[in-house]
Amino acid sequence: xxxxxxxxxxxxxxxxxxxxxxxxxxxxxxxxxxxxxxxxxxxxxxxxxxxxxxxxxxxxxxxxxxxxxxxxxxxxxxxxxxxxxxxxxxxxxxxxxxxxxxxxxxxxxxxxxxxxxxxxxxxxxxxxxxxxxxxxxxxxxxxxxxxxxxxxxxxxxxxxxxxxxxxxxxxxxxxxxxxxxxxxxxxxxxxxxxxxxxxxxxxxxxxxxxxxxxxxxxxxxxxxxxxxxxxxxxxxxxxxxxxxxxxxxxxxxxxxxxxxxxxxxxxxxxxxxxxxxxxxxxxxxxxxxxxxxxxxxxxxxxxxxxxxxxxxxxxxxxxxxxxxxxxxxxxxxxxxxxxxxxxxxxxxxxxxxxxxxxxxxxxxxxxxxxxxxxxxxxxxxxxxxxxxxxxxxxxxxxxxxxxxxxxxxxxxxxxxxxxxxxxxxxxxxxxxxxxxxxxxxxxxxxxxxxxxxxxxxxxxxxxxxxxxxxxxxxxxxxxxxxxxxxxxxxxxxxxxxxxxxxxxxxxxxxxxxxxxxxxxxxxxxxxxxxxxxxxxxxxxxxxxxxxxxxxxxxxxxxxxxxxxxxxxxxxxxxxxxxxxxxxxxxxxxxxxxxxxxxxxxxxxxxxxxxxxxxxxxxxxxxxxxxxxxxxxxxxxxxxxxxxxxxxxxxxxxxxxxxxxxxxxxxxxxxxxxxxxxxxxxxxxxxxxxxxxxxxxxxxxxxxxxxxxxxxxxxxxxxxxxxxxxxxxxxxxxxxxxxxxxxxxxxxxxxxxxxxxxxxxxxxxxxxxxxxxxxxxxxxxxx
Amino acid sequence: xxxxxxxxxxxxxxxxxxxxxxxxxxxxxxxxxxxxxxxxxxxxxxxxxxxxxxxxxxxxxxxxxxxxxxxxxxxxxxxxxxxxxxxxxxxxxxxxxxxxxxxxxxxxxxxxxxxxxxxxxxxxxxxxxxxxxxxxxxxxxxxxxxxxxxxxxxxxxxx
Numbered sequence: 001x002x003x004x005x006x007x008x009x010x011x012x013x014x015x016x017x018x019x020x021x022x023x024x025x026x027x028x029x030x031x032x033x034x035x036x037x038x039x040x041x042x043x044x045x046x047x048x049x050x051x052x053x054x055x056x057x058x059x060x061x062x063x064x065x066x067x068x069x070x071x072x073x074x075x076x077x078x079x080x081x082x083x084x085x086x087x088x089x090x091x092x093x094x095x096x097x098x099x100x101x102x103x104x105x106x107x108x109x110x111x112x113x114x115x116x117x118x119x120x121x122x123x124x125x126x127x128x129x130x131x132x133x134x135x136x137x138x139x140x141x142x143x144x145x146x147x148x149x150x151x152x153x154x155x156x157x158x159x160x161x162x163x164x165x166x167x168x169x170x171x172x173x174x175x176x177x178x179x180x181x182x183x184x185x186x187x188x189x190x191x192x193x194x195x196x197x198x199x200x201x202x203x204x205x206x207x208x209x210x211x212x213x214x215x216x217x218x219x220x221x222x223x224x225x226x227x228x229x230x231x232x233x234x235x236x237x238x239x240x241x242x243x244x245x246x247x248x249x250x251x252x253x254x255x256x257x258x259x260x261x262x263x264x265x266x267x268x269x270x271x272x273x274x275x276x277x278x279x280x281x282x283x284x285x286x287x288x289x290x291x292x293x294x295x296x297x298x299x300x301x302x303x304x305x306x307x308x309x310x311x312x313x314x315x316x317x318x319x320x321x322x323x324x325x326x327x328x329x330x331x332x333x334x335x336x337x338x339x340x341x342x343x344x345x346x347x348x349x350x351x352x353x354x355x356x357x358x359x360x361x362x363x364x365x366x367x368x369x370x371x372x373x374x375x376x377x378x379x380x381x382x383x384x385x386x387x388x389x390x391x392x393x394x395x396x397x398x399x400x401x402x403x404x405x406x407x408x409x410x411x412x413x414x415x416x417x418x419x420x421x422x423x424x425x426x427x428x429x430x431x432x433x434x435x436x437x438x439x440x441x442x443x444x445x446x447x448x449x450x451x452x453x454x455x456x457x458x459x460x461x462x463x464x465x466x467x468x469x470x471x472x473x474x475x476x477x478x479x480x481x482x483x484x485x486x487x488x489x490x491x492x493x494x495x496x497x498x499x500x501x502x503x504x505x506x507x508x509x510x511x512x513x514x515x516x517x518x519x520x521x522x523x524x525x526x527x528x529x530x531x532x533x534x535x536x537x538x539x540x541x542x543x544x545x546x547x548x549x550x551x552x553x554x555x556x557x558x559x560x561x562x563x564x565x566x567x568x569x570x571x572x573x574x575x576x577x578x579x580x581x582x583x584x585x586x587x588x589x590x591x592x593x594x595x596x597x598x599x600x601x602x603x604x605x606x607x608x609x610x611x612x613x614x615x616x617x618x619x620x621x622x623x624x625x626x627x628x629x630x631x632x633x634x635x636x637x638x639x640x641x642x643x644x645x646x647x648x649x650x651x652x653x654x655x656x657x658x659x660x661x662x663x664x665x666x667x668x669x670x671x672x673x674x675x676x677x678x679x680x681x682x683x684x685x686x687x688x689x690x691x692x693x694x695x696x697x698x699x700x701x702x703x704x705x706x707x708x709x710x711x712x713x714x715x716x717x718x719x720x721x722x723x724x725x726x727x728x729x730x731x732x733x734x735x736x737x738x739x740x741x742x743x744x745x746x747x748x749x750x751x752x753x754x755x756x757x758x759x760x761x762x763x764x765x766x767x768x769x770x771x772x773x774x775x776x777x778x779x780x781x782x
Numbered sequence: 783x784x785x786x787x788x789x790x791x792x793x794x795x796x797x798x799x800x801x802x803x804x805x806x807x808x809x810x811x812x813x814x815x816x817x818x819x820x821x822x823x824x825x826x827x828x829x830x831x832x833x834x835x836x837x838x839x840x841x842x843x844x845x846x847x848x849x850x851x852x853x854x855x856x857x858x859x860x861x862x863x864x865x866x867x868x869x870x871x872x873x874x875x876x877x878x879x880x881x882x883x884x885x886x887x888x889x890x891x892x893x894x895x896x897x898x899x900x901x902x903x904x905x906x907x908x909x910x911x912x913x914x915x916x917x918x919x920x921x922x923x924x925x926x927x928x929x930x931x932x933x934x935x936x937x938x939x940x941x
Binding site for chain 2: 018023024026027030032034115190191193243273276497499662663665666670671672674696698702704705706707711734
């Protein structure tokens with residue numbers, strides 16, 4: 001690594017530098033979409049019914065109300081997969097002849113203020129010939145179930161199948177088969193800023209600028225231009241400060257299409273700010289799955305084969321760009337997790353229902369498959385009379401690179417080392433003693449482990465393997481040293497809280513020998529940043545960071561060339577540091593600002609050998625790299641109320657080289673909080689008629705500061721060989737491991753009662769029901 | 783509903799003469815009529831706390847108060863925390879302890895914490911945790927926020 005020996009070396013990378021994003025945000029100077037004034041405001045009228053034919057829509061006299069009939073020529077949103085028997089389900093921008101879930105947008109009311117738009121929306125009458133809805137995926141799979149889309153027989157939108165050769169023979173020879181029927185209920189990613197969009201028409205150019213709270217501005221531009229049939233150059237998309245996304249803001253929203261259409265029609269500015277109820281019922285949902293998983297073990301508790309049946313409720317439509325394959329196909333691809341198991345059979349189906357459309361949410365299926373697999377390992381440990389730690393020791397991957405039963409190549413990681421690190425740090429023997437003493441007093445403590453792999457920073461081949469028509473893999477960075485000597489990086493990625501402006505500046509600073517305060521990272525505007533995919537899938541630091549490093553290496557090479565001319569020294573004697581090029585071992589130097597100025601203004605000095613200016617481009621499309629961690633939870637369950645309190649949480653994790661430890665820890669802790677919500681609190685509940693019972697933040701409950709336990713973090717840094725910065729991604733790990741560790745701990749606490757909780761969230765009600773059922777069963781046998 | 787009332791809102795020491803419908807929330811009036819967009823709106827039903835401002839010394843959810851109710855009262859928002867280009871200790875502490883990521887909930891947390899600590903400088907750590915659990919943050923997992931508020935509390939007591 002040249003940066004060790006030249007320039008400022010690792011001076012900035014690895015440092016817990018304060019974030020450059022923060023000063024504006026703590027002073028209320030951020031720019032969020034809803035801050036923009038508009039001439040017209042939009043309120044969507046949404047379907048009150050989950051299924052049925054639209055008979056009529058009555059608009060109040062004199063009001064501007066847009067329905068599907070007005071949007072002639074606008075194409076439906078039809079994302080595409082070229083594999084897995086995918087059915088190309090189409091979503092009309094506004095419901096056309098049918099409604100398919102409660103909350104589906106049927107009409108758009110336009111008025112001079114948000115309040116008036118709401119008043120008018122209340123007067124729009126939609127008459128729907130209601131039919132019986134399908135809410136649960138298993139009901140939608142039944143013979144004779146109503147068809148939600150004609151194009152998808154049996155309501156199956158896609159079917160992933162995998163079976164390794166030799167599976168049957170290994171399965172038949174197994175000593176024991178352990179089975180789990182796991183259930184993960186539905187969640188909403190719940191960014192604190194709900195969706196918002198603002199489209200403004202510019203009469204001089206005929207262009208529309210859409211400002212919206214998105215994780216993918218460039219793809220939104222492509223997608224909306226496609227749907228509206230307009231030149232992409234007539235649309236500019238800006239993602240300003242974005243108040244969290246967690247995957248919910250990486251899909252195309254029909255609402256934004258309507259805004260751009262209206263701005264062009266009205267030749268004016270049009271805004272929509274979603275309210276929280278709309279966000280909870282009609283943005284995107286996730287994690288609604290049934291998984292049946294069986295593990296075949298030999299007599300020594302070595303896992304030989306896995307068989308999985310994944311039923312993923314994908315809701316009413318398919319999200320763009322990932323399609324509703326995002327959850328079932330992720331579950332299929334990564335089910336074997338961190339374990340060495342070479343035989344695998346899987347059936348993973350995406351099932352359409354009359355519910356809100358499923359899309360990516362931080363972790364995408366991995367919180368569920370980790371929960372399922374880690375519960376299975378604990379059940380197997382119990383069946384073999386082994387400690388849960390021992391069964392993991394026997395089965396974790398040790399040799400790298402490791403090719404999984406699905407053909408994924410795992411780069412070097414530390415599955416066993418992080419497990420041992422966590423076991424040692426939590427002091428298991430001391431806990432077991434405390435647990436035994438507590439039980440004598442009628443208190444029930446439990447400990448739970450989760451080991452997992454987190455596939456991060458994967459480029460376009462990984463998306464191509466899913467058959468995606470759009471493979472959002474690579475990233476581009478354009479790095480400029482301007483004539484004043486200041487540095488600007490324009491990136492295609494689109495951070496929204498991850499601190500990428502800080503971490504990319506750290507990478508650039510080390511490579512070209514400047515301090516981060518002269519570097520600006522610019523993102524989120526399709527007019528000024530290069531085409532790129534955005535921030536999601538734990539990818540930005542790996543992929544955009546890699547592209548940044550490539551661009552910075554090119555700038556560095558150019559600076560050295562210029563310095564060697566100006567200082568009349570050999571290139572290998574030039575050192576870049578503290579904003580200057582120096583000749584090693586001498587006092588001869590020239591500032592980077594002066595070199596940059598001359599690269600623009602004195603180009604004749606370089607005899608045509610150096611291109612004018614100081615702008616270089618880097619593009620990076622890596623194969624992907626696996627982070628890993630072991631999570632441990634200690635809980636206490638109140639058996640009277642069913643309430644589970646997390647007493648302590650411990651993480652031993654390895655995400656390769658850490659660029660900024662403060663930001664990295666923040667990602668892990670924030671992920672754990674979402675994992676706690678998943679494990680204990682958060683559930684979108686539909687009634688039988690398809691109405692949502694959890695349409696506010698008192699009923700849908702993200703964790704508060706009270707629910708957070710003390711969290712202890714331990715780190716290993718195994719530099720990635722699959723990432724040029726050596727960094728691995730870590731944005732999702734926190735929420736991947738936590739639910740499994742917590743629910744395993746609850747089961748450990750309740751082990752005296754013979755209770756098995758294989759359902760998330762493990763609410764007090766579910767825990768009490770399980771305890772009551774166990775009590776009844778015990779009475780019967782007595 | 784179209785009848786507007788003339789009121790004056792005093793925000794961070796500056797008077798804003800505005801005309802609002804009686805149903806207009808204080809949050810909307812601060813943001814849209816007075817142009818102070820640092821106060822954010824996250825739920826409009828009093829749960830998330832993003833819109834917290836200080837009214838006559840008390841932290842309040844500005845989405846649960848009508849603008850007309852705040853006429854004549856002293857309103858403080860996030861824009862008024864820093865003095866003469868020097869950040870309030872709470873703002874500095876949020877930066878130092880990584881108490882924010884996307885920053886959307888941050889103004890509400892800052893006003894909540896400042897309001898409570900001004901009223902009750904010696905509040906116990908546990909009571910402070912109760913106060914902070916009245917607002918939602920989806921990014922940080924709260925650890926940075928709790929550390930920041932405790933650190934700022936010490937500094938604010940010292941003054």
